[in-house]
Amino acid sequence: MTNLILATDSYKQSHFLQYPPEARVISAYVEARHNPFSDDLVFFGLQAFLLDYLARPISGADIDEAEALCAAHGVPFNRAGWDAILADHDGFLPIEISALPEGTIAPSGVPLVQVENVDPRMPWLTTYIETALLRGIWYPTTVATLSGKAKRVIHAGLVKSSDDPMAQLPFKLHDFGARGVSSAESAALGGLAHLVNFRGTDTMEALLAARRFYGAEQVAGFSIPAAEHSTMTSWGRDREAAAYANMLDRFKGEGRTVAVVSDSYDLDHAVADIWGGELREQILATGGTLVVRPDSGDPVETPVRMLDLLWEKFGGTTNSKGYRVLDPHVRLIQGDGMNIDSIARLVDRVIERGFAIDNIAFGMGGGLLQQVNRDTLRFAMKANAMLDDAGTWHDVSKMPATDPAKGSKAGRQAVIEEGGTLVARRLDAVGAEASLLKPVWRSGELLRRENLEAVRERAEARLLGI
Secondary structure: OOOHHHOOOHHHHHHHHOOOOOEEEEEEEEEEOOOOOOOEEEOOOHHHHHHHHHOOOOOHHHHHHHHHHHHHHOOOOOHHHHHHHHHHHOOOOOEEEEEOOOOOEEEOOOOOEEEEEOOOOOOOHHHHOHHHHHHHHHHHHHHHHHHHHHHHHHHHHHHHHOOOHHHHHHHOEEEOOHHHOOOHHHHHHHHHHHOOOOOEEOOHHHHHHHHHHHOOOOOOOEOOOEOOHHHHHOOOHHHHHHHHHHHHHHOOOOOOEEEEEOOOOOHHHHHHHHHHHHOHHHHHHOOOEEEEEOOOOOOOHHHHHHHHHHHHHHOEEEOOOOOEEEOOOEEEEEOOOOOHHHHHHHHHHHHHOOEOHHHEEEEEOHHHHOOOOOOOOOEEEEEEEEEEOOOOEEEOOOOOOOOHHHOOOOOOEEEEEEOOEEEEEEHHHHOHHHOOOEEEEEOOEEOOOOOHHHHHHHHHHHHHOO
8 A cells, every 4th residue: 555646535536626727725734623532632643654655756657556546446537747746746745744843732723734735736736645644643643642641640640649750650551552453554653652651562563663753763662571361371270370480480580570460260369379379479589570460350449459469468668648559579550441531540549549559550452542533533634725826825714504613724824822822823924933833844855853752752741741
């Protein structure tokens, strides 16, 4: 799926015949409209799209393939336009894309991206890339926003119960979503979007994406040795303790951490009688940390009950805020049934039981990377202005009487900060210099390169108000 000409909706193929004859430039913007999921969002993913899609020039073979397919499909094909792009622009789309810095926390309803064609023969090109561009933005931005919402919830719990919230925070939400997404590309982009907010992941494609698209010379995320049910149950139920002892022996060492799924048979027995009984001294002697993982039962009450059992068997200390912190050799991770709501309930329940959030980490799988869609944040790309052959800009917008909420912005847009928040304004009212929407791409050239660490710092500062 590498032919950019075909990375669009079928009806786009006929749009070159539909714009007014005087049209020379079309401007369009991308925003997340007001939505019930989040009042603000973490903008992320544009650079990956630019480098992976727009940095590849179209070829004569791409044009031939698209023309043949369109003819068979029953839609017109703009052969002359694509031939001109190949001949006059070396196959790179003659468009300019302006955007907010990635990692920006933007309110819904504020433009994130603005696009214009730079060849006046091709006003149709701006909205032609809507399909591919929206896909490149809505998905990673939505995952980063979801992950960011979880970060706020967990951070608040840490601030209330932990002596060192910021040191704890980076590894409190782990990405288990690789197997639950629709494609390897989704794993890479969604997993990378999560790594804007956290450092824990089992989605290895995300590590590659961080290197390729955001200059992450150091590895962007981390994991630990961990058991799955097959590696435990293959020992048989009568050797459950031996399977656990093997994990402790194989991955022992000062500072090492190992996670073991412990509910293959009877979670309470495993924690109270095996981890907290038969293997207790071995755990304490390893020099590392055992992370117990429940994988069934009530996603809130089960882990809280396990914390009680671990406290009974291993003890711990009470921190300066009055919350219990388990012996450092044992911790717990809850990945089953986790979403924004259950994480918030579990954080509250752990604190209610008198435990610091230091004791527990959270994991999300399909709920993090797959249970989102374009309508989660109500993403849209709309034309907002047209330059005619006399050099005059005209407003372009929609305002459906049947659904005013789907109305669009008229005139080329700017984004400025007012009263500590970002707002949309007309470009002709504030000027290009004042706008935070700055050119990042023009006709095959990346004009501003984003670095993952800078994106992370930008997002965290605004997410947490620090």
